[in-house]
Amino acid sequence: MAGPLPDGDPVPDNGSLPASALTAGDGSLAMYVHVPFCATRCGYCDFNTYTAAELGAAPGASQTSYVAAALQEIALARRVLGPRTVTSVFVGGGTPTLLASDTLVTLLGAIRETFGLADGAEVTTEANPESVTPESLTALRVGGFTRMSFGMQSAVPHVLRTLDRVHTPGRAAQAVAEARAAGFDDVSLDLIYGTPGESVDDWRTSLDAALAVEPDHVSAYALIVEDGTPLARRIRRGELPAPDDDDLADKYVLADELLGTSGYDWYELSNWARPGHACRHNVAYWRSTDWWGIGAGAHSHVGGVRWWNVKHPAAYAERLAQGRSPGQAREVLTDDQRRVEEVLLEIRLADGLPGSRLTSSERVRVDDLVARDLLVRTGDHLVLTLAGRLLADAVVRDLLD
Numbered sequence: 001m002a003g004p005l006p007d008g009d010p011v012p013d014n015g016s017l018p019a020s021a022l023t024a025g026d027g028s029l030a031m032y033v034h035v036p037f038c039a040t041r042c043g044y045c046d047f048n049t050y051t052a053a054e055l056g057a058a059p060g061a062s063q064t065s066y067v068a069a070a071l072q073e074i075a076l077a078r079r080v081l082g083p084r085t086v087t088s089v090f091v092g093g094g095t096p097t098l099l100a101s102d103t104l105v106t107l108l109g110a111i112r113e114t115f116g117l118a119d120g121a122e123v124t125t126e127a128n129p130e131s132v133t134p135e136s137l138t139a140l141r142v143g144g145f146t147r148m149s150f151g152m153q154s155a156v157p158h159v160l161r162t163l164d165r166v167h168t169p170g171r172a173a174q175a176v177a178e179a180r181a182a183g184f185d186d187v188s189l190d191l192i193y194g195t196p197g198e199s200v201d202d203w204r205t206s207l208d209a210a211l212a213v214e215p216d217h218v219s220a221y222a223l224i225v226e227d228g229t230p231l232a233r234r235i236r237r238g239e240l241p242a243p244d245d246d247d248l249a250d251k252y253v254l255a256d257e258l259l260g261t262s263g264y265d266w267y268e269l270s271n272w273a274r275p276g277h278a279c280r281h282n283v284a285y286w287r288s289t290d291w292w293g294i295g296a297g298a299h300s301h302v303g304g305v306r307w308w309n310v311k312h313p314a315a316y317a318e319r320l321a322q323g324r325s326p327g328q329a330r331e332v333l334t335d336d337q338r339r340v341e342e343v344l345l346e347i348r349l350a351d352g353l354p355g356s357r358l359t360s361s362e363r364v365r366v367d368d369l370v371a372r373d374l375l376v377r378t379g380d381h382l383v384l385t386l387a388g389r390l391l392a393d394a395v396v397r398d399l400l401d
Contacts, residue, residue: 008329011307015080015325018332021303022081028118029084030284031077031111033070034295035096036313037063039131043164043234044192046226048297048311049094058314067103069317070294071110073326077292078114081302084290086111087118088281091125101136105143112144122186122280124149129175130167137182147186147279148179149217155209156202159195162240164230169209176213186277188217193251195223196231196240203251207258216277220255221270222248249390256386267350269389286345288338296326304333344396352381362399369395 038049055061089111091104104125111117124147125140137148152172154160160169172189179187189210193203210218223243225232234240256266264272268286271279284291293300296316299308307330310316319326333341339357347353355363366382369375374388374395388395 008307008331011325011327011330013324015076015327017080017302017305021305021332024303025290027084028087028289029081029115030088030090030281030289030291031086031115032281032291032293032295032298033089033091033096033107033111034293034298035091035093035099036066036296037093037098038095039098039128040164040166041230043162043230044195044223044225046229047094050313055313058312061312061314061317063099063103065317066296066313067099067107069313069320069326070107072320073294074107074110074114076320076325077294081292084115085118086115086121088122088284089117089124090281093126095128095131096125097127097131097136101139101143104140104145108144117144122147124188124279124281126151127175128167129171132175132178134178134181137179137184141183146184147188148175148184149188149190149219149279150175150179152189152206152210153192154195154198154202155206156198159198159202159206162195162197162231163192173209173213176215186217187215188219188279189213189215190219190221191255192221192223193255194243194248196235196243200247200250200254204254204258207255211258211262217271217273217279218259218264219271220252220259222252252390253386256389265350266389269348269384269392283349286349288342288345304338306331306333340400343400347382347384347396347399348392350383352378352383355380355382358399365399369398 034048036049038051041049041051089108091107096104108123123145125145126149128151150172153163153165155169155172157169160167176187176189191206191210225235225243231240235242259272260266263274265275266272267278268282271282273279288301290302291300292302293309295309296313297309297311299306307327309326310319310328316326343353343357346357358366366375370377373385374391375382376385384392384395
């Protein structure tokens with residue numbers, strides 16, 4: 001959800017959850033592992049990430065101590081949840097592949113040994129194109145990873161420079177080829193549109209470059225200028241123009257058109273995939289299922305309880321070394337809060353929002369949204385039209401206000 005996090009309630013030192021949360025799910029679990037390390041900081045990024053210089057020599061901030069702490073949190077999750085079957089694992093960051101491949105495989109192995117992986121479980125790691133080699137990709141595939149997600153962002157040099165990305169435009173294509181050669185049958189590319197100075201033709205160039213290497217999945221995110229980032233400061237000083245809503249809309253429509261005609265179906269507002277290649281882990285988020293986030297600053301949700309870990313890697317490692325949960329705070333959602341979140345999230349999906357999620361007064365508003373060509377009815381589901389996708393936040397406000 002947008003906006004600042006609530007202060008929340010304290011997390012018990014042992015991480016325990018209310019009994020109602022533990023009995024609410026179907027026994028499945030998605031697991032996210034956050035790796036907060038980056039070689040350099042991109043000017044637009046406000047994720048919980050750190051360069052080596054930023055971490056310095058703080059106790060517990062090394063990669064080795066961080067991985068040891070993550071292994072401890074995996075064990076903590078098992079003590080709290082009891083038996084679960086992990087259906088997906090997603091290693092994100094930061095740049096997870098700054099860790100050695102055998103270290104990432106060790107983390108995956110701990111999840112497998114502690115919980116067990118479902119047959120056909122989806123196991124993804126993000127990677128920057130310059131952070132992998134043919135050898136590291138082979139080690140990941142042999143070690144049980146099934147999906148690679150590369151941060152391509154753009155194929156245009158001046159756009160990459162504005163974003164402070166360090167890879168060359170052609171490196172993403174090479175990384176995809178190396179992943180295929182290593183045996184990955186599920187490869188995704190992440191793109192960003194709306195960078196200051198990016199023309200529509202620049203964006204088309206990036207889309208064409210991505211499609212040329214035939215990934216299985218493409219994510220296309222509108223650039224969000226986050227307060228406190230170097231990019232925000234440059235825009236505030238007038239060095240760069242702020243993103244323009246009309247320009248962003250034009251670029252979204254272009255992406256939907258080019259991806260659609262190339263065999264990619266949209267399944268979530270910012271995500272397109274070939275049939276059978278939607279990211280199951282992310283769909284688990286949008287469907288409000290249970291997930292546990294391992295790592296500094298990671299968020300979790302189990303049975304209507306949401307919590308978030310302390311942000312700094314040293315503080316994270318220290319808490320776990322003391323035998324304490326790394327959770328900073330949590331909130332127990334009311335039934336209505338859960339319903340509202342389900343509306344916010346599920347309406348993003350191409351499958352649509354079940355009408356049963358809405359109250360009787362909210363259902364009255366649907367006719368107006370359909371008449372305005374923002375929603376269509378598909379059976380008992382409500383699905384955003386292309387125009388509705390461009391105005392998704394407004395559609396939700398009109399439904400819920």
